[in-house]
Amino acid sequence: MTDARPAEPMIRLDGVRKEYADGTVAVEHLDLEVREHELMVLVGPSGCGKSTTLRMVNRLVEPSGGRVVVQGEDVTTTDPVALRRRIGYVIQHVGLFPHRTVAQNVGTVPALLGWDASRTRDRTAELLDLVGLDHRTYAKRYPHQLSGGEQQRVGVARALAADPPVLLMDEPFGAVDPAGRRHLQAEFWKIQRELGTTVMLVTHDIDEAVRLGDRIAVLSRGGRLEQVADAVTLLARPATDMVRDFVGTGRAVRLLGIGELDAADLEPLGRAAGGDDVAPDLAPVDSLTLHGRLDDAFAALAASGGRPVPVLDSDGAPAGQLTTEGLLGALRRITGAAA
Numbered sequence: 529m530t531d532a533r534p535a536e537p538m539i540r541l542d543g544v545r546k547e548y549a550d551g552t553v554a555v556e557h558l559d560l561e562v563r564e565h566e567l568m569v570l571v572g573p574s575g576c577g578k579s580t581t582l583r584m585v586n587r588l589v590e591p592s593g594g595r596v597v598v599q600g601e602d603v604t605t606t607d608p609v610a611l612r613r614r615i616g617y618v619i620q621h622v623g624l625f626p627h628r629t630v631a632q633n634v635g636t637v638p639a640l641l642g643w644d645a646s647r648t649r650d651r652t653a654e655l656l657d658l659v660g661l662d663h664r665t666y667a668k669r670y671p672h673q674l675s676g677g678e679q680q681r682v683g684v685a686r687a688l689a690a691d692p693p694v695l696l697m698d699e700p701f702g703a704v705d706p707a708g709r710r711h712l713q714a715e716f717w718k719i720q721r722e723l724g725t726t727v728m729l730v731t732h733d734i735d736e737a738v739r740l741g742d743r744i745a746v747l748s749r750g751g752r753l754e755q756v757a758d759a760v761t762l763l764a765r766p767a768t769d770m771v772r773d774f775v776g777t778g779r780a781v782r783l784l785g786i787g788e789l790d791a792a793d794l795e796p797l798g799r800a801a802g803g804d805d806v807a808p809d810l811a812p813v814d815s816l817t818l819h820g821r822l823d824d825a826f827a828a829l830a831a832s833g834g835r836p837v838p839v840l841d842s843d844g845a846p847a848g849q850l851t852t853e854g855l856l857g858a859l860r861r862i863t864g865a866a867a
């Protein structure tokens with residue numbers, strides 16, 4: 529299908545403003561669009577207006593100005609209760625109902641929507657399995673019988689139960705320990721890809737933003753939009769001093785973690801500068817794959833003692849070899865620094 533017009537974004541914030549009753553201007557004037565199926569991360573320091581922005585999308589907070597449009601509909605003219613059934617919401621301290629079982633918690637919205645019992649039960653079981661909780665073990669438990677990470681999973685399952693087109697998440701993994709958090713992030717990322725849910729996720733953690741976001745919006749105080757870009761662009765080319773500072777010193781490492789090896793970074797096999805063969809006398813080095821991550825490329829070059837490392841294409845055919853110069857070239861390429 530070809531369509532000349534850009535698709536209407538799933539969520540559109542149009543000059544949105546929030547001034548609280550005490551005169552605090554949490555969000556001054558924000559324009560932002562989230563595309564269908566996109567995982568958009570809002571990141572910024574504490575107090576910069578992230579949660580306020582998110583809550584204006586489902587009208588937990590009423591904007592003082594501007595417009596919020598979800599699926600083409602101005603939310604201020606939508607019944608807030610109906611709106612919240614269409615928009616999943618996950619917060620840091622999950623807010624599970626303590627006296628209801630896991631299954632009852634997950635089935636909350638389907639029940640409100642009038643689904644029959646067997647459809648709700650099936651969907652609940654499916655969702656629990658999807659978030660990594662075997663429904664046979666977990667459905668009948670109560671929230672206090674779960675670990676923090678398990679509660680968070682139930683929170684995600686509950687938010688997804690009625691298959692909402694839009695999911696809002698406010699520091700959703702913030703209460704989980706770092707190892708558990710990485711795991712949950714990776715699992716959630718896969719689930720989001722699978723379901724295609726449009727997600728707006730708030731975090732103060734730049735690493736989380738880089739790991740999860742298709743695009744990342746960096747906010748500073750007053751909900752000011754400093755930059756919105758994909759992770760590589762954001763890390764490689766911070767648009768403002770604030771973004772540069774916020775992204776911080778881990779920038780290069782993060783770049784290696786997400787940048788990809790491109791055909792342009794390779795040399796033809798066997799014709800590396802200096803005429804070295806491909807790592808002949810060292811333990812066989814695992815070959816790299818085109819579009820693999822740069823930190824794997826870095827590790828392979830380190831293991832080969834700097835000798836060129838073969839690179840295969842997605843069919844397993846030789847695509848060329850990577851040299852140290854090639855890796856530096858890749859970094860220059862993604863940082864936009866002229867070679």
Ligand SMILES: Nc1ncnc2c1ncn2[C@@H]1O[C@H](COP(=O)(O)OP(=O)(O)O)[C@@H](O)[C@H]1O
Nearest residue numbers: 548550552554573574575576577578579580581
């Ligand atoms: N209900 C409220 N009344 C007055 N000020 C508030 C209220 N909620 C948040 N704020 C203020 O608005 C600003 C933005 O808050 P918030 O959106 O929660 O930031 P973030 O989620 O980025 O930490 C902060 O200065 C905060 O103190």
Ligand SMILES: [Mg+2]
Nearest residue numbers: 578579580698
């Ligand atoms: Mg917040």
